[in-house]
Amino acid sequence: xxxxxxxxxxxxxxxxxxxxxxxxxxxxxxxxxxxxxxxxxxxxxxxxxxxxxxxxxxxxxxxxxxxxxxxxxxxxxxxxxxxxxxxxxxxxxxxxxxxxxxxxxxxxxxxxxxxxxxxxxxxxxxxxxxxxxxxxxxxxxxxxxxxxxxxxxxxxxxxxxxxxxxxxxxxxxxxxxxxxxxxxxxxxxxxxxxxxxxxxxxxxxxxxxxxxxxxxxxxxxxxxxxxxxxxxxxxxxxxxxxxxxxxxxxxxxxxxxxxxxxxxxxxxxxxxxxxxxxxxxxxxxxxxxxxxxxxxxxxxxxxxxxxxxxxx
Amino acid sequence: xxxxxxxxxxxxxxxxxxxxxxxxxxxxxxxxxxxxxxxxxxxxxxxxxxxxxxxxxxxxxxxxxxxxxxxxxxxxxxxxxxxxxxxxxxxxxxxxxxxxxxxxxxxxxxxxxxxxxxxxxxxxxxxxxxxxxxxxxxxxxxxxxxxxxxxxxxxxxxxxxxxxxxxxxxxxxxxxxxxxxxxxxxxxxxxxxxxxxxxxxxxxxxxxxxxxxxxxxxxxxxxxxxxxxxxxxxxxxxxxxxxxxxxxxxxxxxxxxxxxxxxxxxxxxxxxxxxxxxxxxxxxxxxxxxxxxxxxxxxxxxxxxxxxxxxxxxxxxxxxxxxxxxxxxxxxxxxxxxxxxxxxxxxxxxxxxxxxxxxxxxxxxx
Numbered sequence: 001x002x003x004x005x006x007x008x009x010x011x012x013x014x015x016x017x018x019x020x021x022x023x024x025x026x027x028x029x030x031x032x033x034x035x036x037x038x039x040x041x042x043x044x045x046x047x048x049x050x051x052x053x054x055x056x057x058x059x060x061x062x063x064x065x066x067x068x069x070x071x072x073x074x075x076x077x078x079x080x081x082x083x084x085x086x087x088x089x090x091x092x093x094x095x096x097x098x099x100x101x102x103x104x105x106x107x108x109x110x111x112x113x114x115x116x117x118x119x120x121x122x123x124x125x126x127x128x129x130x131x132x133x134x135x136x137x138x139x140x141x142x143x144x145x146x147x148x149x150x151x152x153x154x155x156x157x158x159x160x161x162x163x164x165x166x167x168x169x170x171x172x173x174x175x176x177x178x179x180x181x182x183x184x185x186x187x188x189x190x191x192x193x194x195x196x197x198x199x200x201x202x203x204x205x206x207x208x209x210x211x212x213x214x215x216x217x218x219x220x221x222x223x224x225x226x227x228x229x230x231x232x233x234x235x236x237x238x239x240x241x242x243x244x245x246x247x248x249x250x251x252x253x254x255x256x257x258x259x260x261x262x263x264x265x266x267x268x269x270x271x272x273x274x275x276x277x278x279x280x281x282x283x284x285x286x287x288x289x290x291x292x293x294x295x296x297x298x299x300x301x302x303x304x305x306x307x308x309x310x311x312x
Numbered sequence: 313x314x315x316x317x318x319x320x321x322x323x324x325x326x327x328x329x330x331x332x333x334x335x336x337x338x339x340x341x342x343x344x345x346x347x348x349x350x351x352x353x354x355x356x357x358x359x360x361x362x363x364x365x366x367x368x369x370x371x372x373x374x375x376x377x378x379x380x381x382x383x384x385x386x387x388x389x390x391x392x393x394x395x396x397x398x399x400x401x402x403x404x405x406x407x408x409x410x411x412x413x414x415x416x417x418x419x420x421x422x423x424x425x426x427x428x429x430x431x432x433x434x435x436x437x438x439x440x441x442x443x444x445x446x447x448x449x450x451x452x453x454x455x456x457x458x459x460x461x462x463x464x465x466x467x468x469x470x471x472x473x474x475x476x477x478x479x480x481x482x483x484x485x486x487x488x489x490x491x492x493x494x495x496x497x498x499x500x501x502x503x504x505x506x507x508x509x510x511x512x513x514x515x516x517x518x519x520x521x522x523x524x525x526x527x528x529x530x531x532x533x534x535x536x537x538x539x540x541x542x543x544x545x546x547x548x549x550x551x552x553x554x555x556x557x558x559x560x561x562x563x564x565x566x567x568x569x570x571x572x573x574x575x576x577x578x579x580x581x582x583x584x585x586x587x588x589x590x591x592x593x594x595x596x597x598x599x600x601x602x603x604x605x606x607x608x609x610x611x612x613x614x615x616x617x618x619x620x621x622x623x624x625x626x627x628x629x630x631x632x633x634x635x636x637x638x639x640x641x642x643x644x645x646x647x648x649x650x651x652x653x654x655x656x657x658x659x660x661x662x663x664x665x666x667x668x669x670x671x672x673x674x675x676x677x678x
Contacts, residue, residue, distance in 0.1 A: 203400075
C-alpha cells in the first residue's frame with residue numbers, strides 16, 4: 001500500500017513536471033513569435049508614448065544648446081491657455097466636423113451604388129477604393145494643382161476666390177478637408193462595402209415584398225443592419241481626422257497655417273517641436289490630443305453604440 | 313379570385329435556363345407544391361411570381377392580372393423565406409407590423425391585426441422579443457404571421473421548414489396546412505422534400521432542369537408517374553426502373569399470346585391493360601413496396617445490402633446486368649443476407665406494374 005502510494009505520488013509529480021515543462025515551452029514559443037511585433041510596438045509606440053509624459057515635465061530654453069530643465073506641471077496651464085493652442089484646437093474641431101460626416105456619407109453612398117450586380121461594376125469598385133493606396137503627398141500635389149489659381153480646375157470652372165483657395169483664410173481649411181475626405185473615401189468605401197456584403201439580400205427582398213420602397217429599404221433596413229460598420233467607420237474616421245497632418249504641411253506650410261486658420265493640432269505639435277524647439281509644450285499638446293481622441297472614442301462607444309444593432 | 317397562371321414562362325441567367333417554358337395554372341385557394349431537387353428551377357419560379365426576378369419570356373398572372381411589369385410590393389403576395397428573413401433589429405410585433413406600416417394603415421388597425429395574427433400563431437407572449445431571442449420554430453411562426461397579417465392574394469413559401477428539426481417540421485407542416493385551409497389563400501409552396509409535398513399539397517408540380525415534369529394530386533402522381541424522372545423521384549426509396557424488352561409468345565394453356573417484359577434476371581408477364589401499351593425497348597417500373605422476396609418470384613437478383621429501418625427493411629439487390637432493385641420488406645418478413653441469391657415476386661395488382669418508353673421516358677398505358 002505504501003509502495004503503491006509512493007508510486008502513484010511519484011507518477012503525479014512526474015506528470016506535473018511534464019505539464020509545466022510543456023506549458024513553459026509553449027509560453028516561450030508564444031513570446032518568441034510575439035517578439036518582433038512587441039519590439040516594433042515597443043520602440044515606435046509604447047516607448048514614445050511613455051516618454052511623452054516625461055517630456056511634459058521639462059522645459060527647453062529657447063536658446064539652442066542649453067539643456068532642458070525640470071519644471072514639473074508648471075508649463076501645462078500656460079501651454080493650454082496659449083492662443084496658439086486654443087486656435088489650433090478650434091481649427092481641429094472644425095476640421096473633424098467637416099471631414100468625418102462627409103467621409104462616412106460619401107463612403108456609404110458609393111458603397112451602396114457599387115453594391116449591384118452590374119457588368120463592369122468591379123472597375124467602379126476599384127476606382128472608388130483606389131484613394132486608399134494614394135499617399136498624402138500625391139493627393140496634396142494633385143489637389144494643389146487642381147486648386148492652382150492659374151492652371152487649376154477652379155479657374156476653368158470660373159471660380160476664382162481671391163486670394164486663391166489655399167491662401168485664403170476662409171477656404172484653406174475646407175480645401176484641406178476636401179483632400180482629407182478624398183483620401184479617406186477609399187477606406188470608408190471599403191469598410192462600408194464590406195458591411196453591405198453582410199446584409200442578407202433576403203431581408204431586403206422581404207422588405208420589398210412587404211411594400212417598402214427603395215428609400216425605406218435603405219433607411220429602415222440597410223442602415224440599421226449596417227450600424228456596426230458605420231460605428232466602426234465613425235471611430236476610425238474621427239481618429240484619422242484628428243491625426244491629419246500631411247496636406248496642411250504640403251499645401252499650406254508652417255508660415256501660413258496659423259494665419260489661414262489651418263493649423264490643425266497635430267501640425268501645431270510638430271511645429272512646436274521642430275520649429276520652436278519646445279518638446280515640453282509639444283508633449284502637453286500631444287497628450288491633450290490623445291485624451292481628446294480617447295474621450296471621443298469612449299463617448300461614441302458609450303452613447304452611439306446603444307443605437308448599434310449587432311446581428312446574432 | 314386569385315388564381316396564379318404561368319404561361320410559357322422562361323427565365324435565363326446568361327446561358328443557363330433556370331425555368332424553361334413553364335405553363336401552369338393554380339386555381340384560387342389551392343396549395344400547390346413545387347417539388348424538385350436543388351437547381352431544378354422551383355425557387356426561381358417562385359421568385360418570378362414575387363417579382364424578385366424578371367422573366368425572360370412568358371407571362372405570369374395573379375387574379376387575372378398580368379404582373380410582369382408590376383413591382384413586388386404591388387403584386388399583393390406575401391413570401392416566407394427559407395431563412396425566414398426576419399428583420400433582426402425589429403421586435404416580433406414590429407416585424408409583423410412592418411407590411412401594414414408600409415401600406416399606411418392606421419395605428420389602431422395595425423395593432424389589432426398584429427394581435428390577431430400573433431394569437432393565431434401563438435406568438436402573443438413573444439411580441440416584445442427580438443428575432444435573436446426566439447427558437448427556430450418561433451421564428452418560423454413570426455415569418456408566417458408577417459405573411460398572413462395583411463391578407464394577401466397569394467402566399468409564396470420557399471422551403472420554410474427546411475431549417476427546423478424533424479419533430480418540429482412534422483408539427484409545423486400540419487399547422488401550415490390547417491392555416492392555409494382556414495384562410496383559403498392560394499399558396500405556392502416550394503420544397504425538395506417529397507414527404508412535405510405529399511402531405512401538404514392539393515397538387516404537386518414536379519420540376520426537373522427547369523421543366524415541369526408532371527402536375528397532379530399526390531396520389532395520382534405516385535400511382536401514375538408521367539415519366540421515369542417522376543417515377544424515380546417520388547417515393548422513398550423511388551421506383552425501381554429496369555430496362556427491358558416487350559416479348560410475345562403463346563401462353564401455357566394455348567389460349568392466346570402472353571405479353572411479357574424481358575428484363576435482366578427474368579421475365580415479367582404484363583397484365584391486360586399494359587399488353588398493348590408498348591413494343592420494343594421499354595423501362596419497367598416497380599415500386600419497392602410492390603415487391604417481395606419469394607422463391608417462386610419471376611425475377612432473380614443478388615442481395616447486396618440489407619437496411620433495417622425498424623418499421624420496414626430495405627433489401628437492396630442487383631440484377632445480373634447490374635441494375636439496382638430495392639425490395640421493401642415488412643419487419644416480420646425473413647431477412648436475407650448480403651450475398652444471397654433471391655427470387656423476387658411482384659404484387660399481382662395490375663397497378664403495381666408501370667411501363668415507360670425507353671427513348672422518350674414517357675409513361676405507356678393507363
